[in-house]
Amino acid sequence: MSNVFIALQDTDEARPIIEAILADNPQSQLTHSPAMVKIDVPNRLVIRRERIEEITGLPFDLQRIHVNLISLSGHIEEDDDQFVLSWKR
Amino acid sequence: MDTRVEKKKLSLRERYHLMTRGLGWEPTYQPTEKVFPFTAYEGIKIHDWDKWEDPFRLTMDAYWKYQGEKEKKLYAVIDAFAQNNGFLSLTDARYLNAIKIFIQGVTPLEYYAHRGFAFAGRHFRGEGLRVACQMQSLDELRHTQTELHSISVYNKFFNGFHNPLHWFDRVWYLSVPKSFFEDANSSGPFEFLTAISFSFEYVLTNLLFVPFMSGAAYNGDLSTVTFGFSAQSDESRHMTLGIECIKFMLEQDPDNVPIVQRWIDKWFWRGYRVLTLVGMMMDYMLPKRVMSWREAWEIYGEQNGGALFQDLGRYGIREPAGFRDACDGKDHISHQAWLTFYTYDPVAAFHTWVPSDAELDWLSAKYPESFDRYYRPRLLYLREQQAAGTPVANKNLPLLCNVCQIPMFFTEPGDPRRICYRESVYEGERYHFCSDHCKSIFDHEPEKYVQSWLPVHQIYQGNCFKPGTDPTAPGFDPIKAVLDYYEINNGRDNLWYDNSEDRRNFEAWTAEARGN
Numbered sequence: 001m002s003n004v005f006i007a008l009q010d011t012d013e014a015r016p017i018i019e020a021i022l023a024d025n026p027q028s029q030l031t032h033s034p035a036m037v038k039i040d041v042p043n044r045l046v047i048r049r050e051r052i053e054e055i056t057g058l059p060f061d062l063q064r065i066h067v068n069l070i071s072l073s074g075h076i077e078e079d080d081d082q083f084v085l086s087w088k089r
Numbered sequence: 090m091d092t093r094v095e096k097k098k099l100s101l102r103e104r105y106h107l108m109t110r111g112l113g114w115e116p117t118y119q120p121t122e123k124v125f126p127f128t129a130y131e132g133i134k135i136h137d138w139d140k141w142e143d144p145f146r147l148t149m150d151a152y153w154k155y156q157g158e159k160e161k162k163l164y165a166v167i168d169a170f171a172q173n174n175g176f177l178s179l180t181d182a183r184y185l186n187a188i189k190i191f192i193q194g195v196t197p198l199e200y201y202a203h204r205g206f207a208f209a210g211r212h213f214r215g216e217g218l219r220v221a222c223q224m225q226s227l228d229e230l231r232h233t234q235t236e237l238h239s240i241s242v243y244n245k246f247f248n249g250f251h252n253p254l255h256w257f258d259r260v261w262y263l264s265v266p267k268s269f270f271e272d273a274n275s276s277g278p279f280e281f282l283t284a285i286s287f288s289f290e291y292v293l294t295n296l297l298f299v300p301f302m303s304g305a306a307y308n309g310d311l312s313t314v315t316f317g318f319s320a321q322s323d324e325s326r327h328m329t330l331g332i333e334c335i336k337f338m339l340e341q342d343p344d345n346v347p348i349v350q351r352w353i354d355k356w357f358w359r360g361y362r363v364l365t366l367v368g369m370m371m372d373y374m375l376p377k378r379v380m381s382w383r384e385a386w387e388i389y390g391e392q393n394g395g396a397l398f399q400d401l402g403r404y405g406i407r408e409p410a411g412f413r414d415a416c417d418g419k420d421h422i423s424h425q426a427w428l429t430f431y432t433y434d435p436v437a438a439f440h441t442w443v444p445s446d447a448e449l450d451w452l453s454a455k456y457p458e459s460f461d462r463y464y465r466p467r468l469l470y471l472r473e474q475q476a477a478g479t480p481v482a483n484k485n486l487p488l489l490c491n492v493c494q495i496p497m498f499f500t501e502p503g504d505p506r507r508i509c510y511r512e513s514v515y516e517g518e519r520y521h522f523c524s525d526h527c528k529s530i531f532d533h534e535p536e537k538y539v540q541s542w543l544p545v546h547q548i549y550q551g552n553c554f555k556p557g558t559d560p561t562a563p564g565f566d567p568i569k570a571v572l573d574y575y576e577i578n579n580g581r582d583n584l585w586y587d588n589s590e591d592r593r594n595f596e597a598w599t600a601e602a603r604g605n
Contacts, residue, residue, distance in 0.1 A: 002396030007299065009318050033379060035306035035314055036299070063101075063147070066155045069322045070302075071295050073393050075400075076144035076329055080101045087400050 003029075003040040004074035004085040006047075010037050014068040016060075020051040036070055044086040045074070105146035109217045110139065127212045131277040133349075134342035138215025141337045145326060152224050156231070159319050163235060166315040171242040177602045180308040181376040182247065182595035183586055187304070188240060188313060189249040189439040190366060190374075194266045195297075196236040197257040201270040203229035205285060209278040218337075221330050225286075228323040232316075239316040246598075247591050248581045249438045256438055259553065260575050261544035262366075262430075264494045268541060269363050273356075275537075279338065280352050286331030288356035288409075292397065294324055295389040297367050304375045332397075339404040346405045351533070357409035358526040362493040368423035369430065372452065373444060381455035386419040411526040417502040420459040424452075428467055429498045431585075432483040436568060438577045440586035443472040463505050480585060484568070486545040490523035492530050492538055499523045515539060 006021070008014040010032070021039055022028050024046055031038045039045070052060045062083050074085035099107070116124045128135070169175070179185070203226050210222030244250035257263050273284040302317030335353075338345045368382035380388075398408040431441040444452065449468065452460045474481050487496035501509045511522040515535040522528040531538045547553050551560060554570045572579045581590055 002399060003392070004396075005393070009322075033299075033303045035318065036303055063145075063151055063155065066145075066147075066322055066326070067158055069325045070318055071299055071321060072325050072328070073396065075332065078101065078145055087396060088403075 001043045002087050003042055004045050004072070004087060005038055005040045006045060006072045006085060007036055007038040007070040008065075009068045009070060010035050011068055016052050016055040017047065017065060017068065019055050021045065021047055023055075024048050024051055041085075043088075044084065046085075047083040049081050101146050104148055105143070108148040108150070109143070109220050112216045113214070113219075125212055125214060127277050128214055131279050131348070133279045133338055133345050135214070135338075136341055138213075138218065140341065141215045141218045141333065143217060143221050144329060144333065147224065147326065149220070149224070156228075156323075159322065160231070160235075163239075163315055163319045167235075167239045167242075167312055170239075170312040174602070175309075175311055176243060176246060177599055178309045179595075182591050183374065183440070183442065184308045184310065184376050185243060185247055185591065186249070186439040186441070186586070187301075187370045187374040188243060188310070190370060191301070191313075192236065192240045192250060193253045193256050193260070193438060194263050194366065196233055196240075197254060197263075198266055198270050199229050199232040199236065201274055202285060203227075203233060205229075205270075205274045205281055208274070209281055212278045218334070221326075225323075225327055225330060228320075228327070232320045232323070235316045235319065239312040242312060246594065248578065248589070249440075249591075251582075252438075252576050255576055259544075260436075260438060260577070261548075262433075262437060264542065264544050265366070266363055268494050269359055272359065272537075279334075282331070282334045283338075283349060283352040284356040284359070286327060287335050288331075288353060289360045290324060291328040291331035291335075292357060292394055293360045293364060293389075294328065295393065296364055296385050298324060299389070300371050300379050300385050301367065303379045304371065304377075307377045307379055308375055335401070335406075336404075339401075339406065343405075350406055353406065354410040354526070355530050355533075358411040358415075358524075358530065359493065361411065361415045362495060362523075362527070365422045365426050365495065369426040372423040372455075373427045373441075373448075378451065381452075382423040383419045383455060386416070390419075391416060410529070411524070414502045414524065414526065418499070420456055421463070421500060421505050424456075424460065424464040425498045425500065428464070428471075429487075429496055431471060432481050433487075433496075434585055435482050435583055436572065436575075436577070438575070438582045440584065440589050440591065442586040443468050443475065459505065475585065475587065486548060488521055489543050489545050490527050491520040491541055491543065492522060492527035494541065494543060495523060497521065497523050 008018060014037070018037055018039070022030065025041045027042050029040045031040070047062065047065065049060055049062050062078060062080065065083060072085055074087050077084045077086070115121065122129065206222045206226035206229060210219045210226055213219050213222065240250065257267055273281050276284060298317060298321045302314050302321065305313040305317060335349065338349050371378070371380070371382045371385065394408070394412070398406065427441065430437060431443070434441045449465055453465065471481055489496055497508060497510060499509050501507045509524055511525060511528040513520050513522070513528055513532055513535070518539070520531060520539070522531060544553070548567070548571055553574045554560065555574050558570050559565070560567065560570070569579065572583070577583055586592055
């Protein structure tokens with residue numbers, strides 16, 4: 001099984017997204033590099049809008065991820081409620 | 090009071106379809122093949138253009154919104170950095186030589202990419218694909234501009250920043266990235282997307298931007314890290330365009346598979362060769378290092394690339410032909426490139442140096458299999474000669490590979506003591522290559538690569554002197570004449586860091602900034 005990953009800027013704005021990923025993907029491996037965070041997950045990574053909203057208490061549009069996104073791997077599937085990276089769709 | 094009825098919002102999916110479908114039309118004044126002359130000749134068969142879908146489902150309205158936000162953030166940082174002399178908190182002015190390579194060799198590629206995607210967006214049929222290409226074309230123009238803006242602050246204080254666009258079209262080592270992108274831009278639209286969106290952006294760009302920008306952050310370059318990550322957030326979209334385009338071609342017709350495989354073989358290798366410069370930057374040019382080229386290659390090349398090609402196996406795509414040789418090169422290419430640049434520093438618009446003892450030890454630890462055995466002794470020899478006042482400068486011009494245009498310094502896979510030479514004869518002329526893979530690219534399209542503008546050939550043919558230069562005049566110095574043509578300030582932009590004006594200034598200014 002291969003990993004997928006997402007890299008985000010290490011900023012205040014990205015923090016709830018990072019927390020949400022860690023909460024919803026128990027197999028996450030987090031790596032800190034200067035100014036950035038990389039999260040690897042075996043096979044499939046999900047970001048759920050509701051989880052981010054639960055953390056911040058504010059409505060969140062998943063497309064806002066673009067502002068803090070650095071890089072990713074795998075196939076992407078995005079709708080209003082979740083953003084998924086995976087190998088083999 | 091009436092109950093407020095919330096207007097139902099369109100879902101992302103619905104919005105995407107409304108804003109990217111049904112926008113085109115069939116031409117009636119002219120036959121379709123005359124309006125879209127480039128969609129068929131590459132041999133790619135497309136049966137349903139609407140099958141192409143952007144998985145981000147980004148529409149123009151959202152695009153402007155998020156791009157605007159990114160720009161505002163970025164320019165606030167650029168302004169603050171310039172206003173507060175941010176360059177004084179850099180780890181060391183040696184670091185700036187990596188940024189010189191960036192503005193000289195990478196920024197002009199962003200502009201080429203802007204043109205390339207404008208062309209692709211014009212010539213594809215499906216509107217979804219056209220919209221994605223249009224957004225990327227705008228992104229690339231933004232990258233050109235933001236890079237020029239954020240790096241311009243260094244031009245006020247340091248050498249080697251003042252003439253990047255002039256250099257890009259002339260200076261020998263810049264023909265490497267230039268010829269790479271011109272090769273892509275002179276391809277058809279499908280090959281262009283395979284070259285740039287897939288092979289470069291999806292497979293290789295992490296190796297450029299992620300360590301580079303983390304390196305900038307590590308070395309106190311707030312301006313570069315901010316534009317870098319701002320650009321990189323666009324890059325994720327570009328990578329997605331790359332993989333979607335590959336899947337689209339492969340799913341549309343099985344006849345497309347061998348064509349795409351050949352492009353992947355070619356463009357993986359072309360991109361990998363260009364990244365030699367990045368390897369050298371990571372291992373030698375960052376005073377505070379993030380990771381070695383070898384480590385970055387293992388993460389982003391081997392693990393990530395490996396996962397990708399395993400996944401694409403279901404379409405009948407295998408890993409690129411040069412993949413094993415690229416993995417073999419991870420212990421060597423950065424060192425071989427740095428040694429070459431060091432000896433050619435008299436004709437380069439940036440500075441090189443011999444690493445400090447602590448840095449040599451770092452390299453030994455990161456390259457246990459190769460560094461002490463092959464490269465440390467050579468660096469120590471360079472240091473010794475420099476200390477004796479006789480720095481090693483190569484006065485002969487090197488043989489260049491006819492495809493990647495890099496001097497022939499790469500070694501045989503499996504034998505780092507032997508330079509790798511390959512050649513082909515085409516119409517009675519002999520052409521030279523650095524590897525099996527560059528040779529194979531040439532052999533498939535010799536008509537294209539016999540036209541290569543090779544800087545060394547051009548110098549020997551007398552095409553790199555300013556008008557009015559007389560090479561037969563007594564005491565004629567060809568190197569000075571070439572530097573004059575390049576508009577490189579001899580003694581300021583070129584030569585080794587130790588005796589450079591950049592070093593003297595940076596040391597004086599930082600001393601002043603830290604005392605009274």
